[in-house]
Amino acid sequence: MPVVLGLAATALSPATGVMGLLVVLACARGVAGRVRWLALGLALNAPWLVTGLLRGSDAVVDPLSVRLFDAQPELGLGRLGAVLSLGGIWNTEVVPVSRTLFSSAVLVVALWLLVLLGLWAWRRSGGRGLVALVALGVVGVLVALAGSVAPDALGWVVAHVPGAGLLRDGTRWLLLLAPVLVVGGAHGASWLVDRCRTAGPRRLVAAGLVLVPVAALPDLAWGVGGQLKVAHYPQDWAEARERVTQSGTEGDVLVLPFSAYRQPSWNHDRPVLDPLGRFLDRDTVVSDDLYVSGRRIAGEDPRAAEVREVLDGDWTGDDLADLGIGVVVVDGSAPGSADLPFEQLASLRRLGGGEVKVYAVDGASRPSVPASWRVLVPLAWVTALAALVLALAGPALRRAGGGTRPVAGGAARS
Template identity: 50%
Template structure:
């Protein structure tokens, strides 16, 4: 009974250890992770009907609908904590045929790894939701593969959880097809149906769905842990943004741990191959893992090919950040870790030695990467939006000026003092109750990666014209929001002189375009 309680409690303990400082009141704003008090359900871009490439379809729509009954701060906490908790519980469920110690070791690696740490800090919460669904999806697909009868929702729910964004939808579809094996048709059909929201929205934006080829080098998988790019990929790391990589990944302990991890996985592969049921599980997971590794390394091994694809094939930009697809390796690695730990401990006859090895296997991932704990080492903390944001929202809602809202300075990311100076995608793009035009160009290592939104490009040209106010009005811009604490706000005096103030605050100013 005590062992069962430990198995049930461990996922809760890991989720709390990571999320504790994020569970207080307020919003965690980090890079792409932007939650607002209420995302308006009537905005066209929420449903993928705006001018921007529908990268947040249907995740924004899901958030907007849930915001009708759940405030944004509570929804975000449920998403973050729930994702990590369900990832751990799902891994325990996937590994239930192993002994408890091996289960705990495999589940720990599934939750406590560089992929989770890096995607958490960079704010890719739909990927984390999809990641949490992967072990549950594997369990359901293994039943389909074996021809067992099962309740339909056991397959539909995890597949739907992976379909919150285009990249995560592809991850879920590949895993389902791989694990279902010869009975792949059911998984493929369900994946197609559940991913239709972003597929249809993508076809509607096919003309603007091509990406800047310069992004291939910028988003290519990077070396980590002193083991090169392949080593980074095989240890579930290598994200393109070095600023979100845990500092511990640069230590010698990370290198030693990765080598030890791979050795345990190799032992696990041999041990699993000798047992038919486990061999079936490994065989089912290998194709998906191979696809994930290939996509992750594509920008490194064939940059010219990938550059041509993203520049000429609508939607191929989904392959630029190939490290996202390393999630497809995680279920296989969890199984191999569990199999390896079980095989090694069985060779130990003394109980003390066996439990000591199990304790090390469970706790070592946490020990070598402690900076995932406590909100990624304090990098993720909840903050409150300044009161002026709600006041500006009310002013914009009450304004009878026709046209969309333009946010200035015209740059994609902010580092506001009220967010502790942490970088975040400008929250103004989601905060206000009106179609909002923001810059979608990205600056990576000093290089500008051109955005894909034709409306944003038109606004940029209007701002550079001799009469920007008239050009903005011609582009359908009715209101302009200036974030006074953002870099470049002091350079807008000439434009301000031709606009009419609607709301004036210390941090935000709203103007009408005459």
């Protein structure tokens, strides 16, 4: 049951769904067991698999993003050192200060010596599952470094193979390396503690070993050294949401300025993906173009591209209505708001607002959804839920019927 629940939890996003499936397949016993776990994993991941297949050729990404999202060097240990310590994130603004200190580099090296000692001790004691665990870690490291080692090859793959964009942000795949550090470090700590003959040294060594990973990243405590703070949405936003709800129009919401990032004062002037679309209670069209180090990464949403093409011209309310846009929300505090086409916005029916203004687009209707989508997407969700229920209830049903075979076939217990 724990394995089933864990696999279901990983299916909440495509990348973690693939990683979760790789883990259970590596740990399963025998061909039959792997086939059963593969079937269960595919069923649990059906919602995003089906939607990805329905999007087809749209599920590709800008090859430039490979170079901009590649692993970054940290700790004075280069890219490899950063990756082996589960770091290297492309967004250097979110890297904790301790990751820039020489002392952290020393502690990371010490941690890896402990891990290697643990892997050696584990191998001497039988090493059951060692090869699978290390193999998964190697896969995670290779994917994390692919954007740096072979950016052109990976760029071609993500630009031409639907779904391969999952490999673009390679450092997220270091989740596959984390179990190596955890299990290897635990075996290493156990081996060192066992070498102590009396209780006093054992306690001292155990306490010191527990502090090694904590000391390597001390500012992870207290919300990254107090950097994580609560941000409260302004009252103007709540009023705008109410106006959108009571607009009486069909269609989706368009947020202007049509850019992905904001830097609101109420969020301590920190850059953030535009939260307005998530704050509203209707489907929202926002730009998914990203700018990293001043370079534009083309978005992946074809509808956003259609809206941008219209906005770049001399648009009218009818043009927006034809795109299924029923409400336009203007964030007056966002960069670029002063350059918006206010004459064209004035042609829309204004519903009010202060810093966040709301306009109604009459004549809009909700975008049509292909019949195949209306059938296959709900079916995918039903498949995932049914697979989860059957996998969880299977052992109890077999016990009630006198059977003993484990759920989904011989997987390693966790």
